Amino acid sequence: MGCANPGPPKPPSLHLARVPNDLSAVRQGTRVTLHLTLPKTTTDNEPLDRDSNVEICRSEGTSECAPVIKVPISKINNLQDTLPQNLASGASVEVHYQVRITNAGGRAAGWSKPVTVAGGDAPDQIQGLQASLGGTGLLLRWIPSAMPFDEVRIERIEPDKAQPKKTSIERKRSQQQQQTVLAVPATGGDPGGAVDGTAEAGQRYVYRLERRRRLQLGKDEIWVGGEVTELDTGILRDTTPPAVPQSLEVLSSESGISLSWQPGTETDLAGYVVYRVDDSGELRLTAMPVTAPQFTDTTAIKGKQYRYRVAAVDRAGNESGKSEPVTEEMR
Numbered sequence: 001m002g003c004a005n006p007g008p009p010k011p012p013s014l015h016l017a018r019v020p021n022d023l024s025a026v027r028q029g030t031r032v033t034l035h036l037t038l039p040k041t042t043t044d045n046e047p048l049d050r051d052s053n054v055e056i057c058r059s060e061g062t063s064e065c066a067p068v069i070k071v072p073i074s075k076i077n078n079l080q081d082t083l084p085q086n087l088a089s090g091a092s093v094e095v096h097y098q099v100r101i102t103n104a105g106g107r108a109a110g111w112s113k114p115v116t117v118a119g120g121d122a123p124d125q126i127q128g129l130q131a132s133l134g135g136t137g138l139l140l141r142w143i144p145s146a147m148p149f150d151e152v153r154i155e156r157i158e159p160d161k162a163q164p165k166k167t168s169i170e171r172k173r174s175q176q177q178q179q180t181v182l183a184v185p186a187t188g189g190d191p192g193g194a195v196d197g198t199a200e201a202g203q204r205y206v207y208r209l210e211r212r213r214r215l216q217l218g219k220d221e222i223w224v225g226g227e228v229t230e231l232d233t234g235i236l237r238d239t240t241p242p243a244v245p246q247s248l249e250v251l252s253s254e255s256g257i258s259l260s261w262q263p264g265t266e267t268d269l270a271g272y273v274v275y276r277v278d279d280s281g282e283l284r285l286t287a288m289p290v291t292a293p294q295f296t297d298t299t300a301i302k303g304k305q306y307r308y309r310v311a312a313v314d315r316a317g318n319e320s321g322k323s324e325p326v327t328e329e330m331r
Helices: 073-078 168-178
Strands: 024-028 031-035 053-060 066-072 079-082 093-102 115-119 130-134 137-141 151-157 180-185 193-196 204-217 220-225 229-235 246-253 256-262 269-278 281-284 294-297 305-314 326-329
Touching: 024 115, 031 093, 053 073, 053 079, 066 073, 066 079, 073 079, 115 204, 115 220, 130 229, 137 204, 151 193, 180 193, 246 305, 246 326, 256 305, 269 294, 294 305
Parallel strands: 024 220
Antiparallel strands: 024 031, 031 079, 053 066, 053 093, 093 115, 130 137, 137 193, 151 180, 151 204, 204 220, 204 229, 246 256, 256 294, 269 281, 269 305, 305 326
């Protein structure tokens, strides 16, 4: 009875993890955040050793890469390196990172290709961040900086947005969809503010802002960011009134005293309230806001003089200041 040929014996596995090929690095202030995907198998196509470690080294220019991070493979979701003072300030310089996976015996298949961030001075951190909701959206304000930079990156997260049960891949995609990113250019200097036109009353948002500068280091274009400033808006309430109506005009006729004014531009404008003043005091003529920028007072008495003012009202009930008065006599 014959038996199959087992072939030549295989050498024992060295348990060397494959070299990661997607290392990335982002600098914000003095902190560099690194991301990578763990290989699933070793160079011998064996499962990755559970006792493996992730090691990351850092080098400046052409200097030797020195170890700065060593963590178990179970803790790669928060890989961060803090730049020393000589690399976090001064003139711009290339800072390189590489990664390798070591097994329980401390052996590795090799270092990855380097990724580069910019050392040197980073843009100032945003200070005095405030938010207020109004007719054009949510207005973010901060103290302008005189230090040169290229843009303000604004990330918006909706932490309270209800999500149905999903797979891990769907959850990751959903989290990415909850993040809204704006880039506000600083070509004319620090704008000191920005408007998020999609923010809504009754919602809660978390904003993360950083100033960023674009550098050309060798052949590479690299962005360097300042420290991130975070603001939790809480549940938004619209407390900003519309603009005061302008260019109020008045005309008397047999049917009454007609008023017209320049329409407001707020997206949440509900209408206008008309006030009349005579010898007996001030009277609100419109129980409900009128939607058109015009109104006719049909209750005016012939021969009597009146003074009129108009205010704008938004959907949250915020009322603007009153317009400059106009005076007319019913003829």
